[in-house]
Amino acid sequence: MPTRTAPASPVETTLRYRRGDFLFATARRALLAQGAAAILADLDPRRLARTVAAELDRSGVPLAVGALPFDTGPDTTVPGRLVLPRTVHRAQAEAETPVLPPVEELPAPVATRRLPSAEGHRANVRAAVAALGERGLRKAVLARALDLEFDAPIPVERIVRNLACGNPRHHTYAAELPGGATLVGATPELLLSRAGDSVFTTPHAGSMPRAADPAADRASGERLRSSAKDQEEHAVVVEYVVEALRPFCRKLDVPGEPELVSTPAIWHLRTAITGELVDRSVTALDLAAALHPTPATCGTPTAGARALEKELEPFDRGYYAGTVGWVDAAGDGEWAVAVRCAQVTQQSLRLYAGGGIVAASDPEVEYQETVAKFGTLLAAMGLDDRSA
């Protein structure tokens, strides 16, 4: 099967997305995969990575695309799912191509439900702060869900287009999930990429909502940069990522301080880490399976933080806070952290948003952070944050 380097631009490639396809796109680079020559699913992501590498080798299909769920622990019931597609379109642009305006005709939900309620989330934050000390955890990540019901089929293509229009520098993604749901989102965070022996990762942790007023917005970013609580929340993630990558890399370049970055909805602290791979037989998916879940979405230590989240969150995370991306036959690939997303079924959709909890976390501030994070998806659906 040929990989077509289509003459289309990344934006045009993104616009070709139809429900059922796989999309992984910024305004500069897009990958659209259609059809399925094979679907590989496994509860164990490391074994799945080996199966995928063997299938790519055997079949001559150039790459595989898909998603790993949040919970890849020993008791998980949610499999990683990779597809060897029938057709792949890839597009690149030297400069950001002009971004199309978003589409405006989107249906309004007929019912909305928060899981848990706003007060329930604040109570969860208080419970998590207490549990951190009692259980010897440095950080947990607490999420909440927002269920929206519609009285007609959800136009996933329009939501994806709006996500791409609104977040041109970040990865807009769409992936089919077992059981027929679709995962859609736009994330700033790269779990990791591998190109030859270069490894790159951009852990994000530490967040502050954007503000409409420019001066208030800058002040919000500066508050984040100088917040000891957020610097600690971020440092925990960087330490973990460095330890997880060290066995695979002969050189790691880790900036001493995080940088302040933003999405249209939120400010973040981010550290861009580069490494040089020792063994090129270790694929991007092997590395993703080894890194995931980082403390950015799970907390640390991993097993204790995950257990606490399962106790407190009244829903299964599914593929939210998992990872989505592609790996090719040479082992190169890109895997993004599946946040700022929703799982879409025919007429209902579940959005997710969470945030890191450390000893100094404040329940109201944490709640507001999740409101801001829901903003990415809500904006793409033409809804304002009052629904959140």
Ligand SMILES: C=C(O[C@@H]1C=C(C(=O)O)C=C[C@H]1O)C(=O)O
């Ligand atoms: C968990 C989410 O985001 C993660 C948590 C962050 C934080 O706690 O500051 C920042 C970026 C993401 O790694 C989410 O968006 O739902």
